[in-house]
Amino acid sequence: MSNSSPSPDVTPTRVGGRYVLRGELGRGGMATVHRAVDEVLEREVAVKLLHAHLATDPAFLDRFRREARAAAALAHPNVVAVHDWGETAxxxxxxxxxxxGPSxxxxxxxxxxxxPEQTLGVLAPAAAGLGSAHRAGLVHRDVKPENLLLGADGQVHVTDFGLARAAASATSTFGADVLVGSPHYLSPEAVRGRPLDPRADVYALGVVLFECLTGRPPHEGESPFATAVAHTSQRVPAPSTLVAGVSPELDELxxxxxxxxxxxxxxxxxxFARELSLAIPAGIAPLDLDELAGDTLITRRPPPPSGSTRALDGAEPTRVVGARGTTPPDAPPPRPTAVVPADDAEADDAEAYDEGAYDDVGDGRRRGRGWLVALLVLGLLAASAAGGYLVWDRYLAPITPIPQVEGRAHGDAVDELESAGFVVDVDRERPHDLDVPADHVLVQDLTGTARRGASVTLTLSAGPRQVTIPDVAGDTREVAEARLTSAGLSPEVTERHHEEVERGLVIRTEPAAGEVLDETSQVEVRVSLGPTPIAVPDVRGSAEQDAAAALEDAGLRMRVSGREHDAEAAEGTVIGQDPADGELFRGDTVDVVVSLGPAPIEVPNVRNMLVEEAVSVLEEQGFDVEVERRGGFGAFLRPNRVxxxxPGPGAERLPGGTVTIYAYEG
Structure with a gap:
C-alpha cells in the first residue's frame, strides 16, 4: 500500500463532528468505506457510510443499525472493534x-x-472470536476468508458482522429477493431458509478449513444458487481425498x-477452536506476511498518511497481480488484467474496486482507454449478472409457498411438493407416533415460502409403537399396573369373584397376554375378589334330607351338629342351623340341629287316687287318659279309686300317649 500524502484535489469531509475522511477504501452495494482520522482521539479509523440512495430506505437503515449494535456488543481481541456509530443529515x-494486514x-x-499448522494459526483465534459472539447470542452468518484479517502484529480478526443477527431472532438466509451470505460457505439450513444458530457459523468454519487445506472450496456450481444448493444435496468431502497427507483427525473435524x-x-x-487444536498437535506455524506483501500491490485513493493499513470491514481493495517486489512510487502502474472484487461478487457489503486510474503517473490516453474498457466490461458483467439473477429469481427459482403436507400419505405428499417445484428428501428414520398413521408425513423441515428447487425433507411416521401384552396373571394389582404402564399400555382394573384365585391377585388380562397392541392401548386387568359369596339358605323346619339337598344345591355342605327333643318339631326335622343367615363361600359348611321329636314323659303314680284326681294329674302331664271300671268286693271297700x-308308674311315654287307669265302681 502506498504511503504518499492525500491527493490535493480530495477535500476532507467531516462525519459526526469528529471524523475527517481521508480517502475511499472500498465500495459495495450498501455502503462505502473511508479511511478517516478521529480528531478527538487522534487515531486512524475506518468510517463506513450508508449510500445516499439507501439512507432514506427504512429497511436498509434498520439493517445498518442492527449491524452496528451487533458488532458494538462484542469485545474480543479476535473480533473487529467498533468505536462509534450514528446517523447524520x-x-x-x-x-x-x-x-x-491482508485477508x-x-x-x-x-x-x-x-x-495444517498455518491453518491452526489463522482459524483457531478466528473461531475463538466467533465463540465470543456466539456466547453473546450473535450469529455472524457470513464467515469466509474475506472476513478473516491477519494483522501485522500477528493477531487474527473476524470482521463484517453486517449479516449478524441475535440468535433469538435469526431469520432465514433466503429473503424475498436476495441470497444473503456467500454461497460457497452457506450451511444447508441457511439454504433451506431455516432459522440459524451458531452451528451455521461452525459449518462455514468447516468449509474454510477445507479450503485452507486444499486450496479450493468444496462446491462450485454453475451459478451462485447452484453452489448454495449443492450444500443441501452433497456432503463436503474429506480433504485427504484431494490432498495427500491430511491427517484423519482433520478429515474428521x-x-x-x-x-x-x-x-x-x-x-x-x-x-470448533478446541477440536481444531486437538486435531493439529504440532501447534501453530505463523504466516510470513512480509513475503505475502511482496507479491500483492494494493492501491487505494488516497493512500494513508502513515503506512499501510486495512479497513476491518470485509471491504477489500482491488489487487493487481504483478512481479515479486514493491512497485516503485514513481513508476506507472501496470495495466490491470482483471478486477477481482473482495467478495467474488457475492458479498452483501462493501466490495473493493480498482482505483489505479487515479494515480498521477503514466500515459493519460492509455489510462483513459483502460478505464473505458474496464467500465464497459464491468457494465456488461453487471447487466449479465442482473439479467441472470432476474431470470433465476422470477422464473427458474422464484419464491413460492411450500405446500403443507404434514399428516398426508407419503405418495400424496411427494406428488404435491414435486408439483410445486420442490425437491423431496425422505428421512431414513421413522419415529413412532400415536396420532399419525404409518407412512404418513410426521414432520416437514421447511414451511412457509422458499425458492423453487429447494429441498424439503419429510420425516415419515412409523405409526404407534407395537407392544406385546406381558403376562401378569397371579401378580398383585399394583405390580400388574406397573408392568403394563412400563410396557407403554394403559391398564384398566376391574374386580370380579373367582373361586380359585386369591383375593387381590390378577386373574387375567383382556386382551390376553401375548397379544400385540398399539402403544397406550387400554388393557383390562381382572383382579380377583376371591370366591363368590353364597347366601345361606334357611333350612330350619325342613326334614333332614331336604335340608341337606338345599344346601348342596347352593354349593354348601351340611353337617348335623346335634339332635334334640323338641315338643313342637317332629323327629327328623331341622330345628336349628349355624349360620342361620348371611354369606358363605362355595364349599363352606352349615351346622344343623335335628329334632328327635318331643321328649318322653315319666308316667306318674296315680294308684289309690280317686278317678277324677288321677285323670287330672295325667292330663296335666300331656297324656290321654282312658278309664276302665270294675265291680266286686273292691267297689265296696274302695269305691271310685284307681x-x-x-303303663305303670315310672314308665316313659311321649306326650299325647295314652295311659289307661283301672278303677272300682263307686
Missing amino acids: DGAYLVLQLVD LREVLRRHGRLT VLAATAHDPDERPEDGAA FEQD
Whole structure:
C-alpha cells in the first residue's frame, strides 16, 4: 500500500463532528468505506457510510443499525472493534478500527493452500472470536476468508458482522429477493431458509478449513444458487481425498463441522477452536506476511498518511497481480488484467474496486482507454449478472409457498411438493407416533415460502409403537399396573369373584397376554375378589334330607351338629342351623340341629287316687287318659279309686300317649 500524502484535489469531509475522511477504501452495494482520522482521539479509523440512495430506505437503515449494535456488543481481541456509530443529515455511519494486514483470501490466493499448522494459526483465534459472539447470542452468518484479517502484529480478526443477527431472532438466509451470505460457505439450513444458530457459523468454519487445506472450496456450481444448493444435496468431502497427507483427525473435524445435521457439529466457535487444536498437535506455524506483501500491490485513493493499513470491514481493495517486489512510487502502474472484487461478487457489503486510474503517473490516453474498457466490461458483467439473477429469481427459482403436507400419505405428499417445484428428501428414520398413521408425513423441515428447487425433507411416521401384552396373571394389582404402564399400555382394573384365585391377585388380562397392541392401548386387568359369596339358605323346619339337598344345591355342605327333643318339631326335622343367615363361600359348611321329636314323659303314680284326681294329674302331664271300671268286693271297700294303671308308674311315654287307669265302681 502506498504511503504518499492525500491527493490535493480530495477535500476532507467531516462525519459526526469528529471524523475527517481521508480517502475511499472500498465500495459495495450498501455502503462505502473511508479511511478517516478521529480528531478527538487522534487515531486512524475506518468510517463506513450508508449510500445516499439507501439512507432514506427504512429497511436498509434498520439493517445498518442492527449491524452496528451487533458488532458494538462484542469485545474480543479476535473480533473487529467498533468505536462509534450514528446517523447524520448525510446518512448513517459506522466507525471501525483499521487493521494492518491482508485477508485470509489474499493469503490463499498467494499461497494456494496452507499447512495444517498455518491453518491452526489463522482459524483457531478466528473461531475463538466467533465463540465470543456466539456466547453473546450473535450469529455472524457470513464467515469466509474475506472476513478473516491477519494483522501485522500477528493477531487474527473476524470482521463484517453486517449479516449478524441475535440468535433469538435469526431469520432465514433466503429473503424475498436476495441470497444473503456467500454461497460457497452457506450451511444447508441457511439454504433451506431455516432459522440459524451458531452451528451455521461452525459449518462455514468447516468449509474454510477445507479450503485452507486444499486450496479450493468444496462446491462450485454453475451459478451462485447452484453452489448454495449443492450444500443441501452433497456432503463436503474429506480433504485427504484431494490432498495427500491430511491427517484423519482433520478429515474428521471437517466432516463433523460440515455435517448436514446441525446436531452433529461442534456447538459453537469455541468448541470448533478446541477440536481444531486437538486435531493439529504440532501447534501453530505463523504466516510470513512480509513475503505475502511482496507479491500483492494494493492501491487505494488516497493512500494513508502513515503506512499501510486495512479497513476491518470485509471491504477489500482491488489487487493487481504483478512481479515479486514493491512497485516503485514513481513508476506507472501496470495495466490491470482483471478486477477481482473482495467478495467474488457475492458479498452483501462493501466490495473493493480498482482505483489505479487515479494515480498521477503514466500515459493519460492509455489510462483513459483502460478505464473505458474496464467500465464497459464491468457494465456488461453487471447487466449479465442482473439479467441472470432476474431470470433465476422470477422464473427458474422464484419464491413460492411450500405446500403443507404434514399428516398426508407419503405418495400424496411427494406428488404435491414435486408439483410445486420442490425437491423431496425422505428421512431414513421413522419415529413412532400415536396420532399419525404409518407412512404418513410426521414432520416437514421447511414451511412457509422458499425458492423453487429447494429441498424439503419429510420425516415419515412409523405409526404407534407395537407392544406385546406381558403376562401378569397371579401378580398383585399394583405390580400388574406397573408392568403394563412400563410396557407403554394403559391398564384398566376391574374386580370380579373367582373361586380359585386369591383375593387381590390378577386373574387375567383382556386382551390376553401375548397379544400385540398399539402403544397406550387400554388393557383390562381382572383382579380377583376371591370366591363368590353364597347366601345361606334357611333350612330350619325342613326334614333332614331336604335340608341337606338345599344346601348342596347352593354349593354348601351340611353337617348335623346335634339332635334334640323338641315338643313342637317332629323327629327328623331341622330345628336349628349355624349360620342361620348371611354369606358363605362355595364349599363352606352349615351346622344343623335335628329334632328327635318331643321328649318322653315319666308316667306318674296315680294308684289309690280317686278317678277324677288321677285323670287330672295325667292330663296335666300331656297324656290321654282312658278309664276302665270294675265291680266286686273292691267297689265296696274302695269305691271310685284307681287300683291299677298302664303303663305303670315310672314308665316313659311321649306326650299325647295314652295311659289307661283301672278303677272300682263307686
